Amino acid sequence: MLPTDRPRRNRKSQVIRDMVQETRLTAHDFIFPLFLIEGHSQRLEVKSMPGIYRYSADTVIDEVGRCVELGIKAFAPFPSISDGLKDRLARESANLDGLYLKAVADIKRQFPDVVIMTDVAMDPYSSDGHDGVVDVDSGEILNDASLEVLGQMALAQARAGADIIGPSDMMDGRVAWIRDVLDSNAFQHVSIMSYTAKYASAFYGPFRDALDSAPKKGDKKSYQMNPANRREALRELALDETEGADMVMIKPALSYLDIIREVKDRTNLPVTAYNVSGEYAMVKAAALNGWMDGERTMMEVLLSIKRAGADAILTYFAKEAAEVLRKG
Ligand code: PBG
Numbered sequence: 480m481l482p483t484d485r486p487r488r489n490r491k492s493q494v495i496r497d498m499v500q501e502t503r504l505t506a507h508d509f510i511f512p513l514f515l516i517e518g519h520s521q522r523l524e525v526k527s528m529p530g531i532y533r534y535s536a537d538t539v540i541d542e543v544g545r546c547v548e549l550g551i552k553a554f555a556p557f558p559s560i561s562d563g564l565k566d567r568l569a570r571e572s573a574n575l576d577g578l579y580l581k582a583v584a585d586i587k588r589q590f591p592d593v594v595i596m597t598d599v600a601m602d603p604y605s606s607d608g609h610d611g612v613v614d615v616d617s618g619e620i621l622n623d624a625s626l627e628v629l630g631q632m633a634l635a636q637a638r639a640g641a642d643i644i645g646p647s648d649m650m651d652g653r654v655a656w657i658r659d660v661l662d663s664n665a666f667q668h669v670s671i672m673s674y675t676a677k678y679a680s681a682f683y684g685p686f687r688d689a690l691d692s693a694p695k696k697g698d699k700k701s702y703q704m705n706p707a708n709r710r711e712a713l714r715e716l717a718l719d720e721t722e723g724a725d726m727v728m729i730k731p732a733l734s735y736l737d738i739i740r741e742v743k744d745r746t747n748l749p750v751t752a753y754n755v756s757g758e759y760a761m762v763k764a765a766a767l768n769g770w771m772d773g774e775r776t777m778m779e780v781l782l783s784i785k786r787a788g789a790d791a792i793l794t795y796f797a798k799e800a801a802e803v804l805r806k807g
């Protein structure tokens with residue numbers, strides 16, 4: 480028997496396909512990560528991330544300007560700190576005159592309308608390369624001692640003008656701790672986007688190259704989540720909601736689309752996803768080898784993350800995708 484129900488009728492022309500399209504990307508969806516380095520007039524490409532650069536505080540302003548032209552209005556800066564400034568307690572992270580917080584303040588001064596999401600975790604500033612405080616004797620990551628440091632870091636970021644604080648450290652109780660520190664210092668208006676489900680992932684490799692922030696010893700498995708786990712993400716979600724997160728994030732994105740969907744179905748908070756460095760590098764490597772169409776793959780990746788339930792996407796593709804969207 481020939482079919483009477485024919486889904487292909489809704490695909491028969493471009494106009495009809497456009498009419499029934501369920502998900503659309505816009506530049507408003509994107510948060511663009513920015514790597515910062517010391518110095519002047521610097522713009523150094525990250526080897527494992529072709530097309531992504533590390534900017535000094537002066538050149539980053541021009542880059543933000545170019546992005547704003549393309550309609551990208553949200554940025555997530557990360558600092559590459561020289562070894563001499565790293566210590567056990569990541570003290571440099573609260574330095575308002577340091578590279579990171581000065582750049583944040585400067586971007587906000589030059590572009591008052593852009594949104595800056597700062598990263599809360601010790602690793603770029605830690606001589607141990609871990610997100611929390613490492614016990615000198617046992618090598619364990621000390622949860623509650625880390626909260627002190629993270630709270631001070633978040634407070635300094637709020638003082639520098641951050642709009643959103645993004646704790647990416649995965650310590651227990653950090654959202655409530657940071658909310659309390661912010662509120663008791665008159666920063667009630669500063670939001671928290673929690674890295675709710677951050678997995679211990681191989682996809683962070685290029686990022687750690689860019690910031691020289693890989694752990695000196697051990698791995699991050701005692702705080703980042705096991706990629707095998709789904710229900711644990713829901714447990715983290717429940718905690719972040721009660722602790723006062725304004726938005727939640729899933730990271731990485733591509734291998735975790737099921738987690739994005741499930742979290743989206745269970746929360747009324749906005750959901751974001753971090754399309755991480757290794758996911759970017761993979762597509763770029765294949766495209767540069769001529770093995771895949773880089774532009775089409777990029778747009779499909781971003782679209783699928785949004786279709787899975789992400790309201791916003793942190794992505795190194797932000798600028799390139801915004802250019803494609805502008806071309807139409
Ligand atoms: C560290 C941090 C990492 C990323 C963002 N914040 C790396 C890590 O946890 O080791 C990775 C982002 C990416 O790979 O693009 N707190």
